[in-house]
Amino acid sequence: MLTTTTVRPAATADLPAVAAIFAHYVETSVVTFEETPPPVADWALKLAGLRDRGLPFLVADAGDTIAGYAYAAQWRPKPAYRHTAENTVYLSPGHVGRGLGRTLMTALLDACAAAGVRQLVAVVVDEGDDAEAGRTSAGPRPDPGRDDPGRDRSAESSPTQNSPTPSAGSTARANPSLALHRSLGFTEAGRLAAVGYKHGRWLDTVLLQRTLGCSRANSPDLARRKRPPHPSQASRDVFLL
Ligand SMILES: CC(C)(COP(=O)(O)OP(=O)(O)OC[C@H]1O[C@@H](n2cnc3c(N)ncnc32)[C@H](O)[C@@H]1OP(=O)(O)O)[C@@H](O)C(=O)NCCC(=O)NCCS
Numbered sequence: 001m002l003t004t005t006t007v008r009p010a011a012t013a014d015l016p017a018v019a020a021i022f023a024h025y026v027e028t029s030v031v032t033f034e035e036t037p038p039p040v041a042d043w044a045l046k047l048a049g050l051r052d053r054g055l056p057f058l059v060a061d062a063g064d065t066i067a068g069y070a071y072a073a074q075w076r077p078k079p080a081y082r083h084t085a086e087n088t089v090y091l092s093p094g095h096v097g098r099g100l101g102r103t104l105m106t107a108l109l110d111a112c113a114a115a116g117v118r119q120l121v122a123v124v125v126d127e128g129d130d131a132e133a134g135r136t137s138a139g140p141r142p143d144p145g146r147d148d149p150g151r152d153r154s155a156e157s158s159p160t161q162n163s164p165t166p167s168a169g170s171t172a173r174a175n176p177s178l179a180l181h182r183s184l185g186f187t188e189a190g191r192l193a194a195v196g197y198k199h200g201r202w203l204d205t206v207l208l209q210r211t212l213g214c215s216r217a218n219s220p221d222l223a224r225r226k227r228p229p230h231p232s233q234a235s236r237d238v239f240l241l
Contacts, residue, residue, distance in 0.1 A: 101177075127201065
């Protein structure tokens with residue numbers, strides 16, 4: 001049970017269980033926009049890639065089973081994003097709602113800070129009642145399989161009018177992932193309306209952000225700059241620091 005669950009770095013032997021957890025949500029839910037479960041080989045590539053970059057991939061080891069996993073990958077590939085990561089957390093269906101998500105995410109936040117991540121971004125799918133009501137009231141649903149030139153696109157292009165952002169409380173109650181991220185200090189950075197279509201419905205994503213480590217004023221390369229500067233660099237580094 002939860003009392004014996006430990007959080008540790010993922011190993012290759014964990015990946016079939018990780019793949020099975022994710023496959024469940026791919027096939028039965030809209031919490032991921034993936035529609036085909038990735039094979040274990042893809043997970044091996046992901047684990048290797050994260051290890052190469054020094055980014056964490058953690059599992060919750062319940063002894064006889066892997067109860068969940070969490071990892072952080074670089075948010076976007078361009079190099080200046082190297083201090084910003086996107087986090088992912090999934091529990092097996094039998095382990096949700098008992099605080100394990102919080103335990104895994106707390107460990108992931110610590111591991112990200114230790115790895116030099118400065119901003120952590122979460123992209124959470126939201127099918128909350130409030131957003132749904134906003135789109136429904138704007139007219140018929142768009143059909144993702146057809147580009148109908150006659151259809152009213154206002155529902156998609158004016159999210160602030162047609163898909164009002166629910167209050168933090170109302171969405172959090174309906175969405176455990178939003179509740180989890182907010183309770184860990186993530187703040188909402190925006191909502192992308194109707195950017196996904198899965199299992200017959202349009203879905204929003206909510207972007208959340210958490211700052212790790214020190215403030216925006218400090219360079220992430222501060223530690224490197226603390227090495228004794230080359231004499232010709234000394235005066236410039238005073239200003240950089
Ligand atoms: C999202 C997930 C990781 C949360 O982990 P969890 O162990 O179930 O959640 P916890 O018990 O740690 O609770 C976290 C918060 O969510 C709330 N919560 C938990 N289950 C909930 C539910 N069914 N409905 C609404 N809120 C819920 C808790 O009250 C808690 O809020 P608090 O910290 O303000 O008290 C887990 O439910 C899960 O794996 N879900 C399926 C996959 C998924 O959606 N992953 C996230 C992709 S972004």
